Amino acid sequence: MPKIKALTARCLRGIREATLPFEGRSVVLLGENGSGKSSFVDALEFFFTGRVSHIEGAQTVSTLRHAPHIHFSRDDAAVGVEFDQPLGAVFRTFDGFPSLPTELQQHVELGARSTFILRRKNLLDFIMAQPAPRYQQLAAIIGVDDLDKAERTLMRARDDLRDEKQSLDWQVQEVEKSLNELLGEEVSTDEQTLAALSKKLVTLKQSPLESFDEVDARKVALVSQSMSPADTQRAVKVQDTLNTLVGLQSDIALLDRHRRLWDEVEALHQDVERVRQFLFQQVLEPSRRLISDFELDRCPVCLQTIDRETLLTSLEGRIKNAEQIAQKASEIKGLRAALVEQVRVQLARVKKLTSQLLELELPPEARISARYVAHMKRLLSALEPDPVEMRLPSLETYIQTPEVKTFADYVGNLLPGLRSEKKRLEPTERDRLAVETIDLLTRVTDSRQTLSRLRPQRRAKTATYREMVAIYECFVRTKRAEVQKIYRDLESDIKRFFQFLHQGEGYRKISLEVDEDRRASTEIKMSFYDRTQEDPRAFNSEGHLDSLGLCVFLAFVKRFNPGFPLVVLDDVVSSIDSGHRQHVCGLLSEEFGDYQLLITTHDDIWFEELCAHQRAHKREHLFVNLRILDWTLDGGVRLDKYKPRWERIEEKLGDADKTGAAAETRKTLEWFLYEMGIAIGTPVALRRDVRYTVKDLYDPFVRRMRKLVSGVYQSNIAVFQNLEANGIFGNLLVHNNPRAGSASLTEVRSFVSAVRAFHDLFFCDQCGRLVEYHRSANEIKCRRGCIMWETK
Amino acid sequence: MPQTAISERIYETFFAKLAESENVSRETLASLRRLYESDQLANKQRIALLVQEMEVGHAKDKGTDS
Numbered sequence: 001m002p003k004i005k006a007l008t009a010r011c012l013r014g015i016r017e018a019t020l021p022f023e024g025r026s027v028v029l030l031g032e033n034g035s036g037k038s039s040f041v042d043a044l045e046f047f048f049t050g051r052v053s054h055i056e057g058a059q060t061v062s063t064l065r066h067a068p069h070i071h072f073s074r075d076d077a078a079v080g081v082e083f084d085q086p087l088g089a090v091f092r093t094f095d096g097f098p099s100l101p102t103e104l105q106q107h108v109e110l111g112a113r114s115t116f117i118l119r120r121k122n123l124l125d126f127i128m129a130q131p132a133p134r135y136q137q138l139a140a141i142i143g144v145d146d147l148d149k150a151e152r153t154l155m156r157a158r159d160d161l162r163d164e165k166q167s168l169d170w171q172v173q174e175v176e177k178s179l180n181e182l183l184g185e186e187v188s189t190d191e192q193t194l195a196a197l198s199k200k201l202v203t204l205k206q207s208p209l210e211s212f213d214e215v216d217a218r219k220v221a222l223v224s225q226s227m228s229p230a231d232t233q234r235a236v237k238v239q240d241t242l243n244t245l246v247g248l249q250s251d252i253a254l255l256d257r258h259r260r261l262w263d264e265v266e267a268l269h270q271d272v273e274r275v276r277q278f279l280f281q282q283v284l285e286p287s288r289r290l291i292s293d294f295e296l297d298r299c300p301v302c303l304q305t306i307d308r309e310t311l312l313t314s315l316e317g318r319i320k321n322a323e324q325i326a327q328k329a330s331e332i333k334g335l336r337a338a339l340v341e342q343v344r345v346q347l348a349r350v351k352k353l354t355s356q357l358l359e360l361e362l363p364p365e366a367r368i369s370a371r372y373v374a375h376m377k378r379l380l381s382a383l384e385p386d387p388v389e390m391r392l393p394s395l396e397t398y399i400q401t402p403e404v405k406t407f408a409d410y411v412g413n414l415l416p417g418l419r420s421e422k423k424r425l426e427p428t429e430r431d432r433l434a435v436e437t438i439d440l441l442t443r444v445t446d447s448r449q450t451l452s453r454l455r456p457q458r459r460a461k462t463a464t465y466r467e468m469v470a471i472y473e474c475f476v477r478t479k480r481a482e483v484q485k486i487y488r489d490l491e492s493d494i495k496r497f498f499q500f501l502h503q504g505e506g507y508r509k510i511s512l513e514v515d516e517d518r519r520a521s522t523e524i525k526m527s528f529y530d531r532t533q534e535d536p537r538a539f540n541s542e543g544h545l546d547s548l549g550l551c552v553f554l555a556f557v558k559r560f561n562p563g564f565p566l567v568v569l570d571d572v573v574s575s576i577d578s579g580h581r582q583h584v585c586g587l588l589s590e591e592f593g594d595y596q597l598l599i600t601t602h603d604d605i606w607f608e609e610l611c612a613h614q615r616a617h618k619r620e621h622l623f624v625n626l627r628i629l630d631w632t633l634d635g636g637v638r639l640d641k642y643k644p645r646w647e648r649i650e651e652k653l654g655d656a657d658k659t660g661a662a663a664e665t666r667k668t669l670e671w672f673l674y675e676m677g678i679a680i681g682t683p684v685a686l687r688r689d690v691r692y693t694v695k696d697l698y699d700p701f702v703r704r705m706r707k708l709v710s711g712v713y714q715s716n717i718a719v720f721q722n723l724e725a726n727g728i729f730g731n732l733l734v735h736n737n738p739r740a741g742s743a744s745l746t747e748v749r750s751f752v753s754a755v756r757a758f759h760d761l762f763f764c765d766q767c768g769r770l771v772e773y774h775r776s777a778n779e780i781k782c783r784r785g786c787i788m789w790e791t792k
Numbered sequence: 793m794p795q796t797a798i799s800e801r802i803y804e805t806f807f808a809k810l811a812e813s814e815n816v817s818r819e820t821l822a823s824l825r826r827l828y829e830s831d832q833l834a835n836k837q838r839i840a841l842l843v844q845e846m847e848v849g850h851a852k853d854k855g856t857d858s
Contacts, residue, residue: 113797143796147803149834157839460850467846470815471824478806486798560798 002087002107003596004566008080009043011072013052016636023624024084026597028642030607031628036637037600041117041570042067044598047079047092048111054119054289064094070633083107107564114561115143115553117568121292123549135522138512142486142556147479154472159330161465167337168458172451174342179447182440190448197444204437212448215441222434232434234360235425239439241356242418244349245411251346252408255379255398258342261335262395268328268387284322288315329387336383343376357414365410372407480514486560487512487522493555494548497591501547501583509533510548524548543576550584558591565595574603578675581606582769585613593622605671611642616768616783649752658748665752666694672759672770673697680704680773680780708773708791709780719757726754762787803828820846 003024009015014036020027031037042052051063068077074094082089087104090097100108139145180186183196190212198208209218223232292312299306350369357364379398383390398404425435495510508527515521525533526540536548550572557567573581588597601607607627614620625642643651645668652661670693677684677697682704684697702720705713713720726747762771764782771787773780781788807825810816823842824833832838 113800115796115798142798144799144802146796146834147799153834153836153839156836157843160840161843456851460847460853463850463853464843464846467816467820467850468843470813471810471820474810474813474816475806478809479802482802482805 002083004081004083006080006082006089007040007044007047008082008091009040010078010080011069011076012046012067012079013039013042013069014631014633014636015039015043016069016071016634018637018639020598020626020639021624022596022598024596025621026595026623027599028607028610028623028625029598029600029628030604030626030642031600031602031631031637033602035602035628035631037602037628038119038570039637041119041568041598041600043079044081044568045117047081048108048114050092050094050096050112054121068094110564111566113143114564114566115556116561116564116566117570118550118553118572120571120574122553123546123572134524135514138522138552139483142483142552142560144479144483144486151472151475151479154468154475158465158468158472161461161468163330163334163337165458165461165465166334167341168454168461170338171341172454172458174345175447175450175454179444179451182443182447193444193448197440200440201437204433204440206433206437212445215445219438219441222438225430225434231425232431232438235422235431235435236438236442237356237360238418238422238425239435240442241353241360242415242422243439243443244353244356245415245418248346248349248353249408249411249415251342251349252404252411253399254342254346255339255395258335258339259395261332261339262392264328264332264335265387265390265392268325268332284315284319288312288319291315325388332387332390336387340380340383343380347373347376362414362417368406368410371403375401375403480516483522484514486556487514489559490552490555493558494551497551497554497587498548500587500590501551501580502544503583510536512552543580546573546575547580547584554587554591557595566598567592567595568598568600570600571602573601573606578605578609579678581609582613585610589613589617589619604667607642608645611644612768616766646756653745653749653752656745658743658745661752662743662748665755668759669694669755670697672755672762673701675770676762677701677704679770680708681775709789710792712780712789716761719754719761723754723758726751817846817849819849 004022005024006022007020008018009020010017014034018036018040020029020040029037029040042054046052046063046067052067055066056063064074068074078091078093080089080091083104087107088101090100090104090108097105097108136145136148139148176188179193183193183200185196187193187196194209194212201208206218206222209215223236291306291308298304350373354364354366354369375398382392385391422435425431491511494512495507498510499507506529508529509525509532510527511525511533513523513525515523524536526536527533528536536545540548550569554567573584576584599610601610607625611623611625614623614625626639627642629638629640631637645664649661649664649668652664673694674692674697676682677692677700680701682697682700684692684700687696702713763769764771764784764786766786767783769783771780771782771789773791778791779788780791807821807828810821810824820842823845827833827835827838827842
């Protein structure tokens, strides 16, 4: 398997130019927060994929704009990786790779399609998430989050089609309803329409029609057989105009039939807070990513301190609310489409009325019509915005307005005049029947033509909608089933890894279940002692959930990345305690021994533990342990090879760095007392903040030692006394005490020696571990028994 | 192209199942496949164009039942 020999980043993220010397081995990289260690992880991701995923997905940040170093452009940024022979070395820029040899090309492509990086953010999100966001986190970990984007796009296309189809359904229904009313029976085909029309003609004392082709000829004949052609034509026009007026009059109150739209919009807007959150939807997701990815502890705008965890939880909730509002908004869109269509029909009638009145040489009241049209257009404008931004004045303000009232009066006033003219033009029964027949024929053929235009449109829309439903449902079903299959494949490894990390802690079964009823949602179930298949948050600490996320990722890598043995863990075990971290070391060494690892951490104790584990298991030759000395924006990172803790402290003493040497020694003493306190079961007064000082831990520890192994204590009493005599210097020098400067280098050296002697008393060089108390065996001993003290 | 081998596998299964579906035409399937291969399956505009094509196809298909 090809191994990386060196990773070089130029002008990328926080790095101006730096090389991480893998030397074909795994790398453990220690650096404080913000020191640039994750920039190396970003560089590795950029090399294989051309992107830095954690700065993508939000509108405000992107790889193209934010991956290059802040002082450089995309043209300057490059990442090079040197592999073992025969692959060799190559640089990737924003323009991609130069032409690559086949084998290297294949390896890079394999990397691009593998999920090999686990960031702390992934785990934090995983812990906090509800089922739906958890699915997204898992999707990011297992590398299927791109499917979600496609799924959402298909879903929107399906919903848009549904709305358009509903609008066409409504239009067709309206025309059909009016045609049925006209014919006095329900018709759905041309044949039925023709038959019903013929029946109706018979009632008007006319002969039935053989086909619709005869309609025009029939109308001409009726005109010629009745009164003067001019009067007949005028009678027809009068009747047409009356029809338009009746339609207008009937639909002046059309808004009453759409009251539900107002109710729904009002209900939506009553929940002001949720709507506000929805309006912030475009901001919420980027904000969540910003706060999560960049681990901000201050608001970037007002610079006030924030509780990051609480804020992230709140953001998750708000994003969920926004999704619910989006669904409601979709329903409102459907109602709006129907209303808009009806208003447009009404506006078309107004236009038609004007031309009809002109044809009848009746001067139209253009101003009244124009004011009514303007009023209805204002309604259309008010309906235009997205439902959550729709500010609809009350329905009454559209119905009870001067524009509507004046127009209604205008229409109402026109009716009697036209009706009397119609009567005047109907001198004989025969003529009246002829006019009614012509009107019937005109209206039926108009409806028929409208239906012949709308029905094919509706058919095509319905078929397209059905096809899109089939596509979308197939996509969702396949994704659910395949993701569930992946979960099943992973379960045994997840369980094995988790049990390895939490040996003897009663965990029986871990399962991941895709929720069948939701678009994208995953439940985690865990069996713990007698509790069966419950949410792990019910009985797990944050550290346990953290390690569960780690196990999911590692199980995935193991199962699905064959041929690409690279694993990157970017600051992911910070909440796991020391004992379990030892197991993480063991798990990585047993299950991923042949992988190349890049482990970054800001935690120097975890770094030391990893180094000690390498020494204890004779695996030092497989690792390069590096620490980032410092980072500046212009200078970038400065790397140094790992030196054992005591060697580093000696180096500081050599440089006369009194404060540095004392600070690191005191920190070591605190860590040591904490770990040993746990190892021998020291009773200590609990602190809510879990921050114990040397003072809190030392006296109880000594009492415990004297109780368990008084002989060991007595024979090493000088070590304890020496520490007690020197402890004051650690205190003086660490806490910026003004008297610190007065401590001499000799005094600090004496403090360091005292702490080291104390540490070495309990530390086994062979095992690389501290001793532990084994109550059942009445022993305090190291792992292999090199140190063994019998207890009372 | 998909982000990972896993998502590629899911897409392939999806297309295989879609090919068996009686409700999806060959033309639509081919268009979707082209969008997938050009990494445009999540592109709203491209999907809207596909929907238009589908509608034109159905409009020509007079036999489609309403």
